[in-house]
Each structure stands twice: as structure tokens, then as C-alpha cells.
Amino acid sequence: MKKYLLNAPQQPYVKIIDSLFAEMVLDKAIREFRIEQIHKEIDQSLQNRNKDEFLQLTEELKQLSLN
Template identity: 75%
Template sequence: MEKKYLLNPPQQPEVKILDSLFAEMVLDKALLNFRKEQIQKEIDHSLQNKNKEEFMRLTEELKNIS
């Protein structure tokens, strides 16, 4: 009997669910890191412009997502 090698062998439903959850967690983490970097840049900008209100709002937002 000839052995078949598949690029994507069939998986159990549980494995597919775990793969999906893992992919979602990785994506969520990447998005969170991206947003944190954005906020930090905006904080720097608010400091340069001496915009206290914007600084306070952004630091609060950063605290809430950290």
C-alpha cells in the first residue's frame, strides 16, 4: 500500500478549535501591542505640545488597556 503525504493532513475537530483559539490569542496580543505603541507615540506628541488634557486622557487609556 502506497503512503500518502498530505500538506494539510485531516485534523480532529478539537485540534482545529485549539488552533483557532491560539491564532485569535496571537492576533489579539499583536493588536494590543500595536495600540499601546500608538498611544505611547500620542503621549509623546502631547508632551511636546504641552497638551495636559490630551496627556491625561491618553495615559488613562494606556492604564486601562495594560
């Protein structure tokens, strides 16, 4: 018969949750950094009148915004 303890340590679950939370925070920070970078690159492509670069960057920005 299995024993179920109310105060049993749950460290493996806590570590998994902490790892997932850390990964989510890092993913969000990276995404926000890349979005800021793309905005700057879009401004530069507009100044340089580089249509191809502008279209590529706006497409990348759309993809990031969907996720």
C-alpha cells in the same frame, strides 16, 4: 454500547484550539501595536502641552496594561 477508539481523529478539537491560539496571537499583536501608538501620541501631547489629551491617553494605556 459506545466504542472508544484510542486513535480516533480529534480534528474538531484541534481546529478549535488552533482558532483560539490564532485569536490570542492576534489580540496580543493588536494590543502591542496600540500601546506603541499610545506612547507616540503621549510624547506628542507632551510636546504640544496638551494636558487633556495626555490624561486621556495615559488612562487608555493604564486600561490596556491591566488586561
